[in-house]
Amino acid sequence: MAQAGEESISCADNRERSWWDVREYRLTVNFDLDRRQLNGEVTIRAAVVGKSPGVLQIDLQEPMTLTGATLAGADRRPLSFSRINGHSYHIKGDFDAAGTGSFTLQLSFSGQPAEALRAPWDGGVVYARDSAGRHWWAVACQDIGASVWFPCKDVPFDEPDSVTLSYTVPEYYTAVGNGMPDQQVFNEMERTTTFTWKVRNPVNLYNITFYIGDYARMKSSYKGIKGRLPITYYCLSGHEGRARRQFRQVQPMLQCFEQKIGPYPFYADGFKIVEAPYLGMEHQGAIAYGNRYGNGYLGKDRSGSGVGLLFDFIIVHESGHEWFGNSITASDVAYSWIQEGFTSYTETILAECLFGKEQAYSYQRGKRAIILNDLPPEGTPGQCDGGSGDHYDKSAFMIHTLRTIMRDDERFYAMLRQMTDTFRHRIVDGKTIERFLLDWTGNVISPAFFDQYLRTAAIPVLCLEKSAAGYAVYWDNAVPGFRMPVLLYADGREVWVTVSTEPVPVRELHLDTEWIRLSEDILADIKFL
Numbered sequence: 001m002a003q004a005g006e007e008s009i010s011c012a013d014n015r016e017r018s019w020w021d022v023r024e025y026r027l028t029v030n031f032d033l034d035r036r037q038l039n040g041e042v043t044i045r046a047a048v049v050g051k052s053p054g055v056l057q058i059d060l061q062e063p064m065t066l067t068g069a070t071l072a073g074a075d076r077r078p079l080s081f082s083r084i085n086g087h088s089y090h091i092k093g094d095f096d097a098a099g100t101g102s103f104t105l106q107l108s109f110s111g112q113p114a115e116a117l118r119a120p121w122d123g124g125v126v127y128a129r130d131s132a133g134r135h136w137w138a139v140a141c142q143d144i145g146a147s148v149w150f151p152c153k154d155v156p157f158d159e160p161d162s163v164t165l166s167y168t169v170p171e172y173y174t175a176v177g178n179g180m181p182d183q184q185v186f187n188e189m190e191r192t193t194t195f196t197w198k199v200r201n202p203v204n205l206y207n208i209t210f211y212i213g214d215y216a217r218m219k220s221s222y223k224g225i226k227g228r229l230p231i232t233y234y235c236l237s238g239h240e241g242r243a244r245r246q247f248r249q250v251q252p253m254l255q256c257f258e259q260k261i262g263p264y265p266f267y268a269d270g271f272k273i274v275e276a277p278y279l280g281m282e283h284q285g286a287i288a289y290g291n292r293y294g295n296g297y298l299g300k301d302r303s304g305s306g307v308g309l310l311f312d313f314i315i316v317h318e319s320g321h322e323w324f325g326n327s328i329t330a331s332d333v334a335y336s337w338i339q340e341g342f343t344s345y346t347e348t349i350l351a352e353c354l355f356g357k358e359q360a361y362s363y364q365r366g367k368r369a370i371i372l373n374d375l376p377p378e379g380t381p382g383q384c385d386g387g388s389g390d391h392y393d394k395s396a397f398m399i400h401t402l403r404t405i406m407r408d409d410e411r412f413y414a415m416l417r418q419m420t421d422t423f424r425h426r427i428v429d430g431k432t433i434e435r436f437l438l439d440w441t442g443n444v445i446s447p448a449f450f451d452q453y454l455r456t457a458a459i460p461v462l463c464l465e466k467s468a469a470g471y472a473v474y475w476d477n478a479v480p481g482f483r484m485p486v487l488l489y490a491d492g493r494e495v496w497v498t499v500s501t502e503p504v505p506v507r508e509l510h511l512d513t514e515w516i517r518l519s520e521d522i523l524a525d526i527k528f529l
C-alpha cells in the first residue's frame with residue numbers, strides 16, 4: 001500500500017535514537033473491545049551501539065499514554081520520562097550501567113488509539129463490526145507509524161530481529177498476529193483468550209499488526225523451493241466458501257514468484273492472509289485482505305487492458321511486498337520506489353506467469369495512463385517525504401524500461417533473484433539499489449538514468465531531427481548526462497539506437513522511411529523535428 005509523506009513524526013536519526021539498536025520487541029496487549037481500550041506492556045531488548053547520552057526517545061502518539069518505564073536488572077526502579085511532543089517521549093536512565101552493551105526496557109501503556117477513517121490511506125485502528133454486529137478490529141499504520149498504537153522506536157531503519165505478540169481478547173474472538181502461533185490460553189475467570197504469536201525474522205514496525213474478529217481458519221501448505229511453507233487463511237465466519245475459492249490463486253502465485261524472483265523470504269514465519277475491514281496491507285506473514293473476494297482492484301482494472309481483471313490485485317500486490325518491502329526494506333520513506341515500484345512490477349510478473357508475456361505487457365503498458373508525472377517519485381530523505389504516488393507505477397515502468405533495454409529476460413529475472421538474495425532481510429537506501437541495477441545493466445545506461453526517472457518528474461523526449469543527410473536523434477527534457485538505448489520500429493524493422501543528449505546520426509533510418517515509432521515498453525515520448 002501507500003506512503004503519503006504527510007506524517008509529522010521526525011523521520012530522521014537523532015541523538016536520542018542513534019546510540020541504540022533494537023533487537024527484539026515483546027508486546028503484550030489486553031483489548032477491551034466494548035470500551036475501545038488497549039492496555040499493554042512492551043519489552044524492548046536493545047544493543048548499545050554508541051555512547052549513551054543518558055536519554056532515549058520512545059515514540060507513542062497521542063492520545064495513547066506511556067504509564068511506566070523500568071529497566072530490567074536495575075531493581076526495576078521506575079525511570080523518569082516526559083512527553084516531548086504529541087508523538088514522542090524522552091526516557092532518562094543509566095542504560096548501560098552493567099557495561100554489557102545491551103539493555104532491556106519495559107514500558108507500559110494504555111489508551112484508545114486514533115481511529116483510521118480511510119484505512120489504509122490514513123492510519124490508526126479500524127473499529128469495525130461484522131454483519132452480525134460483532135467487533136472486527138485491525139490496524140493500518142504505514143504512513144502514521146506503529147507508535148499510533150504501541151510505544152516503539154518508530155523509524156524504518158531499525159527493525160527488530162524477532163517479535164513476540166500476546167493479544168488478550170474476550171472469549172469467542174480470535175486475535176491474529178504476524179508469524180506463527182505459539183500459544184493459546186483461555187482464562188476461565190476473565191472469560192478471555194490470549195493468543196501468542198512469534199515472528200522469527202526482522203520485521204518493519206508498520207507491519208507489526210493485529211486482527212480481532214470472529215474468524216474461521218483454513219489451513220493449507222505449499223511445497224516450495226525451501227521446503228514446506230505453512231499457509232493459513234483467516235476469513236470472517238460465514239465467508240469460508242468465497243475465501244476458499246478466491247485464495248486458490250495463492251499457490252500458483254507463490255510458485256510464480258519463487259521461480260521468477262526467488263524463494264519466499266520468511267519460511268519460518270509461514271504465510272497468512274487475513275480478512276480485514278479495509279482494502280489491504282502488506283503485513284509481513286499476515287497480509288491484510290479486503291478486496292471483497294473478487295478479481296481486479298475492487299472489481300476494477302487499473303491498467304484498462306482487461307488483464308487486471310484476471311487476478312486479485314490485493315492478493316498479488318500485497319504478497320509481492322513480502323519480497324520488496326518486507327524482506328528488502330527502504331531505509332527512508334523517500335525510497336518508497338524500492339518497495340512500491342518493484343512490488344507493482346510483481347503484478348506484471350504474475351500476469352506473465354499465468355497468462356503469457358503478451359498479456360503481461362498489455363497490463364504493464366496500460367498502466368502508463370495512470371502515471372501522474374507531477375513530482376519526482378523519490379522524496380527527500382530525513383523529512384518523512386515519500387515522493388509522488390508515482391513511486392508505484394512510474395517506478396514499475398522504470399523497471400520495465402530497464403528490462404526492455406537489457407534485451408534478455410533470463411538475465412532480467414536472474415538480476416531480480418540476485419537482488420532478493422543479496423538484500424534479503426536488509427534495510428537499504430536508494431543509491432545501493434541504483435548501484436546494484438547499474439552493475440547488471442553494464443554501461444548501457446548512465447547513472448543519470450535514475451536521476452531522470454526518480455529525481456525529476458520529467459519524461460525524456462526522443463527527438464528525431466530530419467536533415468538532408470538523414471536522421472539525428474537526441475534526448476530532450478532529460479537531465480545532463482542522460483544516456484539510454486531505445487528500440488524504434490522503422491517500417492516494421494527493429495532499430496536499436498543508444499541515445500544521449502547530444503545529436504547523433506542514425507544510419508538505419510532513411511529519409512524515405514515511411515513510419516517510425518518508439519517501443520511502448522520504454523518510458524519516453526517521441527518528437528519529430
Ligand SMILES: [Zn+2]
Nearest residue numbers: 001002340343
Ligand atoms: Zn504496495
